[in-house]
Amino acid sequence: MGYSRILGTGSFLPEQVLTNAQLAERVDTSDEWIVSRTGIHARHIAAEEHKTSDLALKAAEAAIQSAGIDKHEIDLIIVATTTPDMVFPSTACLLQEKLGIPGCAAFDVQAVCAGFMFALVTANNYIKSGMARRALVVGAEIMSRVLDWDDRRTCVLFGDGAGAVILGDSDEPGILHAKLAADGRYKDILNTPAQISGGKIQGMPYLHMDGPAVFKFAVKALSDIAVKTLAEAGVDKSEVDWLVPHQANLRIIESTAKHLGLPMDRVIVTLPQQGNTSAASIPLALDSAVRDGRIHRGQTVLLEGIGGGFAWGAVLLKI
Numbered sequence: 001m002g003y004s005r006i007l008g009t010g011s012f013l014p015e016q017v018l019t020n021a022q023l024a025e026r027v028d029t030s031d032e033w034i035v036s037r038t039g040i041h042a043r044h045i046a047a048e049e050h051k052t053s054d055l056a057l058k059a060a061e062a063a064i065q066s067a068g069i070d071k072h073e074i075d076l077i078i079v080a081t082t083t084p085d086m087v088f089p090s091t092a093c094l095l096q097e098k099l100g101i102p103g104c105a106a107f108d109v110q111a112v113c114a115g116f117m118f119a120l121v122t123a124n125n126y127i128k129s130g131m132a133r134r135a136l137v138v139g140a141e142i143m144s145r146v147l148d149w150d151d152r153r154t155c156v157l158f159g160d161g162a163g164a165v166i167l168g169d170s171d172e173p174g175i176l177h178a179k180l181a182a183d184g185r186y187k188d189i190l191n192t193p194a195q196i197s198g199g200k201i202q203g204m205p206y207l208h209m210d211g212p213a214v215f216k217f218a219v220k221a222l223s224d225i226a227v228k229t230l231a232e233a234g235v236d237k238s239e240v241d242w243l244v245p246h247q248a249n250l251r252i253i254e255s256t257a258k259h260l261g262l263p264m265d266r267v268i269v270t271l272p273q274q275g276n277t278s279a280a281s282i283p284l285a286l287d288s289a290v291r292d293g294r295i296h297r298g299q300t301v302l303l304e305g306i307g308g309g310f311a312w313g314a315v316l317l318k319i
């Protein structure tokens with residue numbers, strides 16, 4: 001069996017930026033509170049006419065260009081999103097149509113902020129089993145559409161964006177090891193419970209979160225899965241060049257890095273200007289570090305993410 005390897009990365013952030021100071025004009029909060037508790041200074045907000053598939057398209061086009069492949073080589077599209085354009089078809093099918101590459105397999109993965117981990121691992125298995133050769137894996141979100149903009153406990157945390165990778169078959173190892181996990185018993189501390197029934201939205205259509213409970217769970221789960229992933233792969237932390245974590249809260253990122261024994265100068269942090277972009281945050285962070293030259297070929301990178309469910313995972317790879 002062969003391997004899969006990242007051939008290219010891309011990302012997209014909407015033009016409109018919403019600063020903490022602007023948010024403080026709307027809800028009872030302050031730049032000082034948001035920065036000290038989360039590390040977030042600003043976030044990007046999608047234009048009203050844009051859907052998640054539009055953000056995904058921009059990120060996908062950038063990834064295709066960076067991989068140097070013809071888009072018609074893509075034989076699998078997986079989109080990780082918790083804010084799909086519509087109930088169905090999947091955002092992956094809508095993206096496929098926008099890319100103009102009909103025919104290839106396309107589906108969505110729903111694991112909220114951990115979605116990109118689940119999507120990447122799925123694509124890896126498709127490639128290793130020979131079912132696909134060139135997979136487009138996207139994390140794309142318009143979280144601003146599921147926020148209650150009068151709830152200061154949640155609206156300050158999130159942002160919109162998209163990130164993508166092209167994963168291709170390879171003779172050399174790219175993805176070295178991965179671990180995924182989920183625990184549905186924690187469904188009540190982070191959710192958006194609404195559903196469509198009888199032609200109406202039933203239940204709360206806004207993101208609900210017990211912040212301190214999520215914080216506690218996230219630090220432990222992320223630390224444990226990162227340590228286990230390295231141990232199972234037989235890779236020492238000193239061999240990890242970069243940690244690319246889900247960008248939810250700077251204190252969660254710092255605690256996880258500390259637990260792993262990695263200094264913060266080996267951690268990619270994009271949170272201050274982007275907020276939590278859910279499934280998009282890991283590919284957005286990866287792409288920014290690839291483009292500014294910090295992450296380059298031959299390096300060992302550990303990706304890790306956690307989201308509602310709870311669902312979480314880590315992927316160790318050679319770039």
Ligand code: ACO
Nearest residue numbers: 029030033037113152153156211212214215218248249306
């Ligand atoms: N501005 C000002 N005050 C606020 C704000 C705000 N934006 N939000 C909450 N407060 C107040 C609360 O009302 C509370 O006031 P009270 O004591 O008078 O009731 C006080 O601040 C403390 O509230 P806590 O929720 O205990 O604040 P905490 O220090 O835990 O910080 C935070 C909240 C930032 C949400 C933190 O718990 C956290 O980051 N949790 C992790 C959640 C997360 O990252 N979620 C992302 C989605 S999940 C994921 O991606 C893993």
